[in-house]
Amino acid sequence: MSDNELPFAFGAPPLRACLRSTPDDFFVEEILGYEADGAGEHAFLVVEKRGANTDWVARELARFAGTAPMNVGYAGMKDRHAVTRQVFTVQLPGKADPDWSAFPHTDVTIRSLGRHSRKIKRGALRGNRFVIVLRDIEGDRAAAEERLGAVGRRGVPNYFGEQRFGLGGNNVAQARAMFGGRRVDRDKRSILLSAARSHIFNGVLAERVGAGCWDAPMDGEIWSLEGSRSWFGPEPFDDTLAERLARFDIHPSGPLWGRGETPASAAAGELERAVAARDEDLAKGLADARMDQERRALRLQPREFSWRWLEDGALEVSFGLPAGAYATTVIREVAATL
Numbered sequence: 078m079s080d081n082e083l084p085f086a087f088g089a090p091p092l093r094a095c096l097r098s099t100p101d102d103f104f105v106e107e108i109l110g111y112e113a114d115g116a117g118e119h120a121f122l123v124v125e126k127r128g129a130n131t132d133w134v135a136r137e138l139a140r141f142a143g144t145a146p147m148n149v150g151y152a153g154m155k156d157r158h159a160v161t162r163q164v165f166t167v168q169l170p171g172k173a174d175p176d177w178s179a180f181p182h183t184d185v186t187i188r189s190l191g192r193h194s195r196k197i198k199r200g201a202l203r204g205n206r207f208v209i210v211l212r213d214i215e216g217d218r219a220a221a222e223e224r225l226g227a228v229g230r231r232g233v234p235n236y237f238g239e240q241r242f243g244l245g246g247n248n249v250a251q252a253r254a255m256f257g258g259r260r261v262d263r264d265k266r267s268i269l270l271s272a273a274r275s276h277i278f279n280g281v282l283a284e285r286v287g288a289g290c291w292d293a294p295m296d297g298e299i300w301s302l303e304g305s306r307s308w309f310g311p312e313p314f315d316d317t318l319a320e321r322l323a324r325f326d327i328h329p330s331g332p333l334w335g336r337g338e339t340p341a342s343a344a345a346g347e348l349e350r351a352v353a354a355r356d357e358d359l360a361k362g363l364a365d366a367r368m369d370q371e372r373r374a375l376r377l378q379p380r381e382f383s384w385r386w387l388e389d390g391a392l393e394v395s396f397g398l399p400a401g402a403y404a405t406t407v408i409r410e411v412a413a414t415l
Contacts, residue, residue: 083279084286085410086234087227091220094211094392096414100128102210103159105404107152108397110203117194119150119166120174127184130157134185135165142167142175150196153400166197204380204399211392211412221392224411225384232325233410234282234291235377237275238403248272249359256362270366273359274333280352281331282375292376294322294329297343301330301374304399308372311342328374334360335368377402 097103113121120142126134135149148168155161177187242248252269255261261269285291299310300318303326312318321327332339332349339349353360379396387393396407408414 081413083234083236083283086231086286086291087224087410090216090409090411090413091224092211092214092216092392092412094215094412094414095213096209096211096408096412097158098210098212100158100160102212103156104208105155105159105161105163106206107155107161107163107202108204108206109152109164109197109201113191113193115191115193117192118170119168119193119196120177121190121193122165122167122177123162123188123190124165125160125162125186125188126155127160128157129182129184131155131161131163137180137182137185138165138167138187141180142169143172144168148196150198152197152199152202164197166193166195168196200400202400204397204402205404206395206397207404208393208395209404209408210387211394211408211414212389213415214390214392214412216412218386221411225394228379228407228410229382231292232376232378233407234286235328235374235402236279236282236406238405240403240405241275242272243268249276252276252362253358256358256365270363270368273356273363274335274368277334277353277356277359277363278331278373280355281349284348284352285329285331285375290329292322292329294318295343295345295348297341297345297347299330299341299345299372300327301372302327303374303378306371308340310340311345325376325378328376330372331375333368333371333373334363335370336364337370339370340372373401377406379407 124134131151131154135151136146139146139149144167150166151163155163174189177189180187248269249272252273255266255269282291294314297311299308301308308330318327334353339346341349379398382396384392384394394408398404
């Protein structure tokens with residue numbers, strides 16, 4: 078199911094707009110949650126790049142420092158068609174830092190924050206901060222204000238974005254082929270397993286958005302803890318759970334499919350099993366790959382959510398998201414983008 082086919086939480090978006098008119102209209106800043114520890118053999122660098130691929134920057138940092146690409150670490154891939162600010166580590170055992178200001182690419186700016194004892198690992202970040210500008214806007218501005226307010230109050234469905242599924246959504250088809258016997262290399266296998274799980278999760282979430290219960294409990298609900306991969310339940314819904322749900326401490330959750338049975342029971346479990354059965358080859362392939370059953374929150378709350386209309390009629394939207402969440406899932410509720 079493509080991004081445009083997934084149901085909306087609040088109805089069709091009130092605006093049409095152009096997204097990423099230039100890289101400067103999509104700014105992303107990584108939030109690691111920690112700083113350089115001041116000692117060690119890894120240079121700890123904040124890199125701002127414009128219109129550049131993260132892997133390419135990593136290779137160029139290695140080339141400039143005279144080390145192997147495997148000695149460069151970063152927490153996550155960042156959009157190419159954007160201005161992004163993220164941390165890299167470069168292992169330089171027994172060597173002084175080069176003059177990072179002489180890095181020979183004008184669209185990449187490097188700021189050294191000293192030394193660190195460890196290489197940054199993939200996924201080791203708290204979240205990201207976004208500033209996104211929508212241009213060439215068509216639609217009802219008053220309705221857009223209402224929609225923005227609703228997003229700030231209630232959050233949005235926590236869909237996996239189109240980036241998860243590859244060009245043209247082809248990763249799911251490749252996952253089916255892999256489960257059918259086609260051999261793929263290790264790195265590609267991980268990407269395809271993630272796409273298969275994300276496809277089933279989005280299917281469950283789409284059903285619950287359509288039923289109006291993406292941010293409300295079903296019988297047999299499994300609860301996801303805010304800011305954590307932990308979950309609990311099922312248990313009877315009571316005033317304590319209602320209060321925690323209202324303050325975004327817990328969220329209804331959906332399956333990241335794997336071996337064994339979903340922990341959800343009653344109506345929630347029936348829905349999840351029915352959606353997985355529609356893609357039986359994916360569900361079986363994930364189980365055969367010995368992926369464990371895990372959970373992901375169905376609801377996403379943008380942090381410090383704000384917006385303003387610019388003098389040229391463009392709309393600037395700012396917010397933070399936890400790691401693993403997609404800015405496009407927030408923007409899609411406000412504007413259909415080109």
